[in-house]
Amino acid sequence: MAKVAVLGYGTVGSGVVEVLHRNADLITARTGEPIEVVKILDLREFPGDPFEHLVVHDIKEIVEDRTIRFVVETMGGVNVATDFVSQCLRAGKSVVTSNKAMVAANGSMLLKLAQDNDVRFLFEASVGGGIPIIRNLRSCLTADHIEKIFGILNGTTNYMLTKMYEDGADYDTVLKEAQDKGFAEADPSADVEGWDACRKIAILSSIVTGKAVDFEEIHTEGITKITPEDMAYAKQMDHVIRLVGSSIVKDGQVHAMVAPMLFDKEHALAGVNMEFNAIFLTSDMLGDTMFYGQGAGKLPTASAVVSDVIEAVMSPTASERPEWSADRIPVAALGKEKRRFFARVAADKAFVTELEKELGSLWVIKVEGLGGELGIVTGEVSEADFMLCEQKHPEIISKIRLAD
Amino acid sequence: MAKVAVLGYGTVGSGVVEVLHRNADLITARTGEPIEVVKILDLREFPGDPFEHLVVHDIKEIVEDRTIRFVVETMGGVNVATDFVSQCLRAGKSVVTSNKAMVAANGSMLLKLAQDNDVRFLFEASVGGGIPIIRNLRSCLTADHIEKIFGILNGTTNYMLTKMYEDGADYDTVLKEAQDKGFAEADPSADVEGWDACRKIAILSSIVTGKAVDFEEIHTEGITKITPEDMAYAKQMDHVIRLVGSSIVKDGQVHAMVAPMLFDKEHALAGVNMEFNAIFLTSDMLGDTMFYGQGAGKLPTASAVVSDVIEAVMSPTASERPEWSADRIPVAALGKEKRRFFARVAADKAFVTELEKELGSLWVIKVEGLGGELGIVTGEVSEADFMLCEQKHPEIISKIRLAD
Numbered sequence: 140m141a142k143v144a145v146l147g148y149g150t151v152g153s154g155v156v157e158v159l160h161r162n163a164d165l166i167t168a169r170t171g172e173p174i175e176v177v178k179i180l181d182l183r184e185f186p187g188d189p190f191e192h193l194v195v196h197d198i199k200e201i202v203e204d205r206t207i208r209f210v211v212e213t214m215g216g217v218n219v220a221t222d223f224v225s226q227c228l229r230a231g232k233s234v235v236t237s238n239k240a241m242v243a244a245n246g247s248m249l250l251k252l253a254q255d256n257d258v259r260f261l262f263e264a265s266v267g268g269g270i271p272i273i274r275n276l277r278s279c280l281t282a283d284h285i286e287k288i289f290g291i292l293n294g295t296t297n298y299m300l301t302k303m304y305e306d307g308a309d310y311d312t313v314l315k316e317a318q319d320k321g322f323a324e325a326d327p328s329a330d331v332e333g334w335d336a337c338r339k340i341a342i343l344s345s346i347v348t349g350k351a352v353d354f355e356e357i358h359t360e361g362i363t364k365i366t367p368e369d370m371a372y373a374k375q376m377d378h379v380i381r382l383v384g385s386s387i388v389k390d391g392q393v394h395a396m397v398a399p400m401l402f403d404k405e406h407a408l409a410g411v412n413m414e415f416n417a418i419f420l421t422s423d424m425l426g427d428t429m430f431y432g433q434g435a436g437k438l439p440t441a442s443a444v445v446s447d448v449i450e451a452v453m454s455p456t457a458s459e460r461p462e463w464s465a466d467r468i469p470v471a472a473l474g475k476e477k478r479r480f481f482a483r484v485a486a487d488k489a490f491v492t493e494l495e496k497e498l499g500s501l502w503v504i505k506v507e508g509l510g511g512e513l514g515i516v517t518g519e520v521s522e523a524d525f526m527l528c529e530q531k532h533p534e535i536i537s538k539i540r541l542a543d
Numbered sequence: 544m545a546k547v548a549v550l551g552y553g554t555v556g557s558g559v560v561e562v563l564h565r566n567a568d569l570i571t572a573r574t575g576e577p578i579e580v581v582k583i584l585d586l587r588e589f590p591g592d593p594f595e596h597l598v599v600h601d602i603k604e605i606v607e608d609r610t611i612r613f614v615v616e617t618m619g620g621v622n623v624a625t626d627f628v629s630q631c632l633r634a635g636k637s638v639v640t641s642n643k644a645m646v647a648a649n650g651s652m653l654l655k656l657a658q659d660n661d662v663r664f665l666f667e668a669s670v671g672g673g674i675p676i677i678r679n680l681r682s683c684l685t686a687d688h689i690e691k692i693f694g695i696l697n698g699t700t701n702y703m704l705t706k707m708y709e710d711g712a713d714y715d716t717v718l719k720e721a722q723d724k725g726f727a728e729a730d731p732s733a734d735v736e737g738w739d740a741c742r743k744i745a746i747l748s749s750i751v752t753g754k755a756v757d758f759e760e761i762h763t764e765g766i767t768k769i770t771p772e773d774m775a776y777a778k779q780m781d782h783v784i785r786l787v788g789s790s791i792v793k794d795g796q797v798h799a800m801v802a803p804m805l806f807d808k809e810h811a812l813a814g815v816n817m818e819f820n821a822i823f824l825t826s827d828m829l830g831d832t833m834f835y836g837q838g839a840g841k842l843p844t845a846s847a848v849v850s851d852v853i854e855a856v857m858s859p860t861a862s863e864r865p866e867w868s869a870d871r872i873p874v875a876a877l878g879k880e881k882r883r884f885f886a887r888v889a890a891d892k893a894f895v896t897e898l899e900k901e902l903g904s905l906w907v908i909k910v911e912g913l914g915g916e917l918g919i920v921t922g923e924v925s926e927a928d929f930m931l932c933e934q935k936h937p938e939i940i941s942k943i944r945l946a947d
Binding site: 158161162165166169269270271274275278279280281282283284405407409410411412415422423424425426427428429430431432433436438439441442443445446449450 | 562565566569570573667673674675678679682683684685686687688809811813814815816819826827828829830831832833834835836837840842843845846847849850853854
């Protein structure tokens with residue numbers, strides 16, 4: 140029997156216990172031995188919970204228990220989680236986590252620690268919830284160089300952008316609705332400011348390059364400035380707006396960014412609505428592939444954690460090289476990146492003619508009911524040139540990048 | 544060094560040699576040892592080909608070469624391929640194949656043979672081309688019961704259905720165009736009659752159930768009867784038509800079928816256009832997931848083959864139970880299946896009122912320019928009841944099932 144301890148009995152942690160319990164037959168058939176949760180670490184008590192008797196309050200009870208060879212970390216947060224996970228790895232236990240903040244901040248160190256102690260450190264659920272993207276990058280797309288990643292990596296913001304598009308509602312109304320439905324937290328900053336997506340694209344970039352990508356170097360914009368007017372222009376252009384984490388590996392640098400982007404409705408990512416996530420990859424042999432599913436939620440995330448536990452039980456020793464080393468790969472500065480921009484301008488067509496002298500020819504969009512302004516779309520322009528132009532012309536109200 | 548032989552130097556076989564060659568550095572980094580193609584079996588000569596010197600014409604030269612531990616089968620066909628693959632497995636060589644016809648016909652036997660000889664038999668490229676669906680079912684979605692599979696499994700027919708929808712062209716015109724572009728073969732039967740998709744849904748159903756599914760038991764319809772009128776109705780309904788292999792496991796039976804189906808445009812599969820494939824899964828913990836990519840083509844398929852070769856090189860012995868046993872799981876008879884049907888009827892509304900007495904209330908669709916007929920959509924009706932109704936009323940011109 141494989142004995143497992145769970146650190147943190149919140150939404151995901153209790154989901155892990157539920158999945159292991161409900162699908163026990165299936166899991167035992169796969170692994171050849173039952174997997175049983177024997178201890179749950181949490182500061183709280185859970186009177187009346189069927190697993191109440193497993194709750195302990197001291198990490199030592201898990202670290203020092205030699206019968207426990209597998210630990211699931213679903214506490215969240217960085218410092219305490221990293222400390223507890225390090226202790227478990229050093230004690231020769233494989234660790235599975237859903238904690239993207241910890242993986243983005245300390246992944247290199249924890250991967251090395253697992254390698255040094257000949258155990259596994261797995262984190263499928265840290266990106267894309269139930270979408271098995273990490274295992275696909277590691278085990279399935281093995282014959283390919285991954286050239287580009289485009290990911291809708293945050294369910295909360297995708298839900299909000301979908302509702303704003305469909306209902307024409309403004310940001311604050313949709314945020315309140317998302318909070319009421321439990322899709323957004325009371326403090327929604329990590330989601331709506333793009334910080335969550337930033338950590339996830341850093342993790343994916345690290346796996347693809349095999350080197351450490353510092354998430355703090357990644358230019359990150361959220362969706363807080365997206366307006367109903369932007370949605371009206373998007374509709375007129377037959378586009379949708381999605382918050383995307385993107386990453387391109389080129390010339391020894393990672394060209395990564397998190398920002399809202401306009402997608403042509405024909406793009407596969409444009410059909411990813413509501414709380415769903417998707418990761419779109421371009422690679423040299425396979426061409427385009429996409430992985431789509433529930434990006435969050437108790438059971439989908441727990442299922443991803445359990446698939447890692449199954450893998451750890453079946454292959455408990457560090458057989459492969461770690462996903463990435465401690466070597467850093469730099470994130471390219473944004474200025475030289477070339478792309479197309481959409482912008483709202485509080486001006487008339489005469490101003491557009493003026494602007495074309497700086498930005499080249501522009502596509503003009505007029506939305507009925509939006510007086511005193513126009514939408515423009517540029518050809519390929521560098522980030523630096525567009526930013527200069529924005530600073531020079533206060534007529535430019537706002538911009539959104541176009542996905543290519 | 545891992546020595547590989549390739550059986551069949553056609554499109555996929557030469558793609559495998561190309562991927563192994565072009566991405567040799569990446570592959571060696573993953574496996575820890577170089578993978579080299581040392582013999583290629585083909586009846587033809589390839590004068591001027593860079594790998595001409597590797598071509599042999601007798602399978603014995605491969606079977607009896609003890610230095611070759613890995614064999615790639617990309618010949619196609621059933622009988623000769625099965626014979627050659629069996630010989631290789633018996634000689635202690637792991638075999639990787641892209642041959643869905645062979646896997647659907649003799650998968651149970653070949654899996655057992657591999658198990659008995661403690662080698663691998665892998666066939667990722669047999670379903671979904673470059674989409675890593677088999678490895679996902681086997682290694683990623685391990686904590687879940689897969690409840691339903693919906694797959695766009697054939698690129699040729701998806702290309703044709705997309706073009707018919709977009710251009711309003713008829714079946715023959717689009718088929719000719721697909722043949723001219725190399726998307727359809729001179730004899731397109733295997734694709735357009737649904738036989739290719741049928742073998743693929745049988746393979747997926749076998750993996751999900753762990754038992755042998757006989758593809759000959761699966762009700763299979765192709766796209767040959769789809770008309771521009773059907774497309775006009777689909778547009779009016781805001782739906783698209785896709786050729787789908789579907790499979791639901793319920794009560795110890797597989798409820799599988801291949802047929803064109805109407806999908807609401809909001810469905811994730813509705814956005815899968817042109818030659819792309821996608822597999823949409825519903826499972827008990829993860830909910831809905833979808834895997835999307837190039838369903839065919841030289842390099843995508845070859846990439847999937849090479850990812851299997853890499854797996855075989857890294858884990859050359861049969862460590863797991865076979866994907867499915869020789870035990871058969873029956874395919875449920877179609878008659879009792881309940882679903883919604885669309886039908887064209889050469890009649891007026893009075894007839895619809897008559898029909899509602901038999902089928903319950905109907906949704907009526909009128910397309911401008913299509914005189915003397917109506918479209919109807921039923922509520923949930925059994926296949927048997929609808930078929931009876933069709934036989935009784937010659938006014939019913941044709942039907943297409945609705946995906947739920």
